[in-house]
Amino acid sequence: MSFFNKNAVHILTGLLLLVLATAxxxxxxxxxxxxxxxxxxxxxxxxxxxxxxxAVRINTHNHSASNPSFPSSxxxxxxxxxxxxxxxxxxxxxxxxxxxxxxxxxxxGTTGLSSxxxxxxxxxxxxxxxxxTGECAAFGGGSTxxxxxxxRVAEKACATGDCAGNACMGTGSGTDKVFFRIVLDRDTTKxxxxxxxxxxxxxxxxxxHLNSDANGLSDxxxxxxxxxxxxxxxxxxxxxxPKTFGMFVPPNYSACLSSGNGTANAPGSCPNxxxxxxxxxxxxxxxxxxxPLAAYPDMKVIQFTRVKGxxxxxxxxxxxxxxxxxxxxxxxDDEPLCLGVVIRSVSIMRI
Amino acid sequence: MKRNGFFIQQYAILMMVGFFLTSCTGTYQSLPPSxxxxxxxxxxxxxxxxxxxxxxxxxxxxxxxxxxxxxxTAYHATISTKKICPGxxxxxxxxxxxxxSGTATLMTTSDSTDTxxxxxxxxxxxxxxxxxxxxxxxxxxxxxxxxxACSHRGIDNTPIASKCADFDRVPYSLxxxxxxxxxxxxxxxxxxxxxxxxxxxxxxxDWCIGQGPxxxxxxxxxxxxVGGVSIDIDRTQLGAKEDLLMLVTxxxxxxxxxxxxxxxxxxxxxxxxxxxxxxxxxxGTDHTESxxxxxxxxxxxxxxTLAGLLGVRQPRVWAYTNAASYPVYxxxxxxxxxxxxxxxxxxxxxxxxxxxxxxxIRIDRVRGSYHLFQIDLYRxxxxxx
Numbered sequence: 001m002s003f004f005n006k007n008a009v010h011i012l013t014g015l016l017l018l019v020l021a022t023a024x025x026x027x028x029x030x031x032x033x034x035x036x037x038x039x040x041x042x043x044x045x046x047x048x049x050x051x052x053x054x055a056v057r058i059n060t061h062n063h064s065a066s067n068p069s070f071p072s073s074x075x076x077x078x079x080x081x082x083x084x085x086x087x088x089x090x091x092x093x094x095x096x097x098x099x100x101x102x103x104x105x106x107x108x109g110t111t112g113l114s115s116x117x118x119x120x121x122x123x124x125x126x127x128x129x130x131x132x133t134g135e136c137a138a139f140g141g142g143s144t145x146x147x148x149x150x151x152r153v154a155e156k157a158c159a160t161g162d163c164a165g166n167a168c169m170g171t172g173s174g175t176d177k178v179f180f181r182i183v184l185d186r187d188t189t190k191x192x193x194x195x196x197x198x199x200x201x202x203x204x205x206x207x208x209h210l211n212s213d214a215n216g217l218s219d220x221x222x223x224x225x226x227x228x229x230x231x232x233x234x235x236x237x238x239x240x241x242p243k244t245f246g247m248f249v250p251p252n253y254s255a256c257l258s259s260g261n262g263t264a265n266a267p268g269s270c271p272n273x274x275x276x277x278x279x280x281x282x283x284x285x286x287x288x289x290x291x292p293l294a295a296y297p298d299m300k301v302i303q304f305t306r307v308k309g310x311x312x313x314x315x316x317x318x319x320x321x322x323x324x325x326x327x328x329x330x331x332x333d334d335e336p337l338c339l340g341v342v343i344r345s346v347s348i349m350r351i
Numbered sequence: 352m353k354r355n356g357f358f359i360q361q362y363a364i365l366m367m368v369g370f371f372l373t374s375c376t377g378t379y380q381s382l383p384p385s386x387x388x389x390x391x392x393x394x395x396x397x398x399x400x401x402x403x404x405x406x407x408x409x410x411x412x413x414x415x416x417x418x419x420x421x422x423x424t425a426y427h428a429t430i431s432t433k434k435i436c437p438g439x440x441x442x443x444x445x446x447x448x449x450x451x452s453g454t455a456t457l458m459t460t461s462d463s464t465d466t467x468x469x470x471x472x473x474x475x476x477x478x479x480x481x482x483x484x485x486x487x488x489x490x491x492x493x494x495x496x497x498x499x500a501c502s503h504r505g506i507d508n509t510p511i512a513s514k515c516a517d518f519d520r521v522p523y524s525l526x527x528x529x530x531x532x533x534x535x536x537x538x539x540x541x542x543x544x545x546x547x548x549x550x551x552x553x554x555x556x557d558w559c560i561g562q563g564p565x566x567x568x569x570x571x572x573x574x575x576x577v578g579g580v581s582i583d584i585d586r587t588q589l590g591a592k593e594d595l596l597m598l599v600t601x602x603x604x605x606x607x608x609x610x611x612x613x614x615x616x617x618x619x620x621x622x623x624x625x626x627x628x629x630x631x632x633x634x635g636t637d638h639t640e641s642x643x644x645x646x647x648x649x650x651x652x653x654x655x656t657l658a659g660l661l662g663v664r665q666p667r668v669w670a671y672t673n674a675a676s677y678p679v680y681x682x683x684x685x686x687x688x689x690x691x692x693x694x695x696x697x698x699x700x701x702x703x704x705x706x707x708x709x710x711x712i713r714i715d716r717v718r719g720s721y722h723l724f725q726i727d728l729y730r731x732x733x734x735x736x
Contacts (some may be wrong), residue, residue: 221452224694232447245598246600252693
């Protein structure tokens with residue numbers, strides 16, 4: 001290779017690099033910025049990471065079972081003023097509390113904590129009755145399809161009794177009836193401004209259909225067997241507007257109808273689906289939900305809310321896909337494992 | 352031999368230069384940066400740009416789509432927009448508001464002179480784009496749509512426009528569009544009635560033959576890869592040790608969802624009950640087990656500016672198959688796969704702090720049909736000490 005040719009290669013290569021480096025609109029070189037504050041709470045006066053207990057587990061059953069977090073004897077909650085230390089308290093605003101947890105555990109689920117972590121103001125379960133018999137949201141009564149002592153929601157009963165008139169439909173607010181709710185103290189000495197939560201829910205979600213029976217978006221949620229969403233708010237007050245975070249249920253993990261939306265089963269045959277009579281609803285699942293506290297300093301109430309279900313719809317909309325059979329034909333009132341949700345534990349971790 | 356090697360080297364360099372220039376001039380449209388856009392030096396000009404999270408609703412009202420460029424003056428007397436490509440995000444919502452099923456709270460309109468009324472968006476969000484295969488109406492003469500510039504109309508060896516990946520709606524305009532003025536008339540002739548009119552982004556697997564970036568004799572293979580989402584982020588607007596949380600609300604369509612969710616009797620204008628001809632499908636169902644939806648999340652580096660991103664022809668996935676130019680830094684960090692075929696929200700932790708060059712969150716469709724309703728992105732706080 002001649003000297004000229006060598007230089008030509010070098011010049012050509014240099015030109016190529018120059019073009020690559022300066023061409024507009026094609027590629028740029030990224031550099032990392034210095035750290036950027038996420039929110040106002042990252043001001044110098046706040047702590048980005050706090051000390052203290054990092055995690056807690058709540059066993060969502062009552063004292064009739066081992067290692068419970070809830071008392072055996074409960075009084076049906078009624079509207080009450082928001083406690084002073086709770087978000088939204090102004091001395092006049094009221095909310096509908098749930099049953100508060102009174103025992104807390106380490107993540108192994110058996111070693112009790114001496115007290116509630118200081119960042120957890122409350123953990124509540126929304127109940128509609130003190131007994132499971134024929135009721136929507138209560139601790140389970142122990143029948144075959146109603147796990148004893150666990151917090152559960154039996155959908156078929158969620159449109160009658162105290163739930164009549166769509167009273168047990170929820171929006172994520174402090175006045176909802178059916179939910180589990182985490183109330184946080186966002187003081188940055190307790191939860192740092194750069195910290196987030198990981199919520200781990202152990203539960204079962206059983207349905208008639210694996211999916212919705214809907215016509216596109218306009219009613220895709222109306223026609224779900226059951227719909228739970230995760231909401232958050234800066235206040236428990238009835239005047240507060242809850243924010244929708246995401247969906248909790250669906251997915252459902254079992255469908256008592258044989259083929260998703262099928263109608264092969266005769267009314268009354270569900271959930272004992274088939275000759276073996278072996279069907280027992282959803283398996284127990286554990287899902288993790290990360291809650292981005294760092295994004296919103298006012299994220300103080302995290303609520304998993306029963307939004308609505310098929311029973312809340314009119315008879316026609318509540319019909320399953322053959323248009324003639326209804327939930328009544330398939331499930332009994334006390335069968336959350338036919339159609340409903342059973343919550344077995346909730347773990348909350350600061351991460 | 353040495354001489355030959357030298358020439359090969361020269362040619363290689365020339366080819367690289369040629370390729371580079373082609374890749375810029377061939378796909379890059381000379382667009383001014385959007386008023387909603389960001390650059391590394393962009394400063395906050397509106398408080399909405401400081402939002403710590405964003406809600407993206409994948410509805411045609413929030414994105415541009417081919418009908419937005421309809422030349423029929425009955426619908427658009429004048430189109431004034433800085434956007435030319437269907438599939439780009441126009442309107443962004445606050446994450447601390449209602450979701451896709453209600454009335455989401457949109458960020459403030461940033462440019463009222465733009466037909467599409469784009470909103471502000473957080474500075475860390477550079478652009479969001481869905482693959483669109485329906486970029487022009489084949490029966491309409493070329494250049495009747497201003498979006499033709501970013502379609503593959505008239506380019507050799509490219510498939511005809513298809514509704515494989517598009518917003519699910521009945522094109523309201525086709526009947527009134529000018530008659531075909533091209534010869535020969537394309538085949539198959541597009542029809543109007545093959546949607547459910549939800550308005551949300553939808554990929555129909557059985558309409559995707561030949562639409563994917565893979566060239567292969569097996570038609571099933573040619574359906575793969577197209578119909579995904581690209582979320583481009585500006586890393587200069589995020590902390591060095593900051594990660595993101597992504598929530599994806601979608602509906603995989605398969606044999607569990609077809610019978611109830613998308614029955615022919617409920618479809619708009621009687622569409623499709625389907626007697627599918629696609630291999631592996633079952634007569635009478637739209638979405639079958641063979642089409643089980645699989646989406647994968649990859650974290651990629653493109654290094655592209657907003658103007659560069661907006662100028663790439665649709666379907667955009669075709670332009671990003673070169674792994675050397677667009678490296679996948681974190682591969683398949685999550686799979687979105689739902690055999691239950693139900694509506695659901697999935698969370699995906701995005702560990703972007705692992706690599707400063709990650710600037711694209713890519714949801715790749717491997718196969719299957721799905722509706723996409725919403726994606727939320729949350730900043731998780733700067734973990735730098």
